[in-house]
Amino acid sequence: MIGIGLAGAIALLISILFTPYLIRVFSRQGFGQEIREEGPQGHKSKRGTPTMGGVAIMVAMWAGYLGAYGVIMLMGLRDRPSASGWLVMMLTTGLGLVGFLDDFIKIRKQRNLGLNKTAKLVGQLVVGITFAVLALRFADNYNQTPATYNLSFIRDISFISFGTIGFVVFCYGIIAAWSNAVNFTDGLDGLAGGSAAMVFGTYVVICFWQFRNDCTSFASAGCYDVRDPLDLAVVAAAAMGGCIGFLWWNAAPAKIFMGDTGSLALGGLVAGLSMMTRTELLMIVIGGIFAVEMLSVILQIAVFRATGKRIFRMAPFHHHFELAGWAETTVIIRFWLLGGVCAMFGLGLFYSEWLTAGGG
Template identity: 85%
Template sequence: MIGIGIAGAIALVISILFTPYLIKLFSRQGFGQEIREEGPQGHKSKRGTPTMGGVAIMVAMWVGYLGSYGVNMLMGRDESPTASGWLVMMLTTGLGLVGFLDDFIKIRKQRNLGLNKTAKLVGQLVVGVTFAILALQFVDENGLSPASPNLSFIRDISFISFGTVGFVVFCYGIIGAWSNAVNFTDGLDGLAGGSAAMVFGTYVVICFWQLRNDCSAVLGPACYDTRDPLDLAIVAASAMGACIGFLWWNAAPAKIFMGDTGSLALGGLVAGLSMMTRTELLMIVIGGIFVVEMMSVIVQIGVFQLTKKRVFRMAPFHHHFELAGWAETTVIIRFWLLGGVCAMFGLGLFYSEWLAASGAG
């Protein structure tokens, strides 16, 4: 279990040290952010800021994740990566590559539009379907696969099962929704990175609690039928450390942006963790700030198409407050506070359900 702390620490250090190298490299190559013309006028000054910083997050995650097991091996501990960890890391990396292509096209064509909608959807489809199919394989000695075909809240809801084909469709929907939700949130310096770090920190606690109450070791209605909770905690800790390290350079005024490379990767990780830990519906609460941002876009588009009127000054939601006169840092900090409240409330629901199931409440 010491590997959780090691993973977070390694990822944090790598992210802090590697990101300035990327800033210099991308600046020399002219890999600067394009700003959409219809966006807030105050953002025009950000044009040319290096982007694709999500590369640093992914590299730090991988080094933190593998480095943790390397240190454990040197210390004589018999721990190794599992199918669950590999699958979530590959999902994160696959979507990060889709985002990288999107960012690269934007830079090369000097515009704010990269991959067209069809190409991006196809990329997410290939990654998502591959993940979904593999997530139902690798059954362990307890009969558990990394993911479950049942819908889940804090545990599987046994009477709501999608079946194999239905799960693949559901999985693709979850991955697409979360990757786009984080992508929408990534519009202000550090907003997505800070919010994601809170979500991953919450999942470190959840996975550790599931490990302590694993059904293979503890019997009773309060135990958790999840595969590889320790490995998932290490993944979450690596992601948290990578995001915090990246924030050192991404906080306002940002020296580098994560771009779609980072936001799609982190969204994929959010989706992957929710499915592997059997907390798909709970993630809606924990990642509530991402849900609000995505819903603001959906509501804005839907209402405008029906009435030709706008609900918000601009969507995603954070731009509404910018145009209302709030300073960018004020919006960021208040949204972080809301993200923290969502994460803590979700963690409270998780714990209270365990109290009820164990009869300790």
């Protein structure tokens, strides 16, 4: 519990203090956001706002994670970070680097398109496959690996197993889907950061609950067969603190944008947490706001190609309401509220399943 609190507090402090430094540096370097011409006209005024602020979130996450472990190791409470924690942090950082390249190309070429689709796909593929392969290794003393071959809801669904090749493909699909979903959501000031903070806060609770009811320590009805849940709670707390601290400067009117650096990294963390905690399908509920944003893009493209008509004024979904006349802050706050409802509903499902499984 001490590690969770320390990770969140350190990440929050680093993010709040480091972000304004990035704003000054990026402003001097001319690292400003390009705005797509077909977007809402009100966004044209945001052109030139510093981007790549996701760097601050990642630095804060690493500082929170390593700082918390440094303290608790000195106190003799734990030995070292786990394989699960390292892998999720690696996945987050790897996708953040892909996003950083994308943002940097946009800035250098003065356009709203960075890496082409193939290059971004290759980047996500390399990071995703590396994570998938490593997640099936590093068995602990109980022969548990960080991930399993099974699809999961709140626990593994034993009769749906992918096998090694199938798991690697599935893992890449999950990572690509969530990283793109968070990327689509990052279109309004603070929308993705605030929504992500709620998801990570929910996973702090879920991971800590799994730790308190771990099958390796409490072999009873309703226990969870999840490796390193406490370490994953520390990662989630660091991510939550980093997002909240960044949100201080990213809230409307934003002084800096997270860019693809931040959105791809946070999407990777969402995917990694869902697989490591055996809650891949539950994440669709908890991160419902991201899922809906991505679904809106898919539906818009599919319907337009089939009929030549658009079902939304613009996709992703949040732009539809902007073009309908809603103020940007109104859209953001209402989407935050919906994101909070999704997170709480997902947490309720998690707890009710525990009661049904005989844990209560």
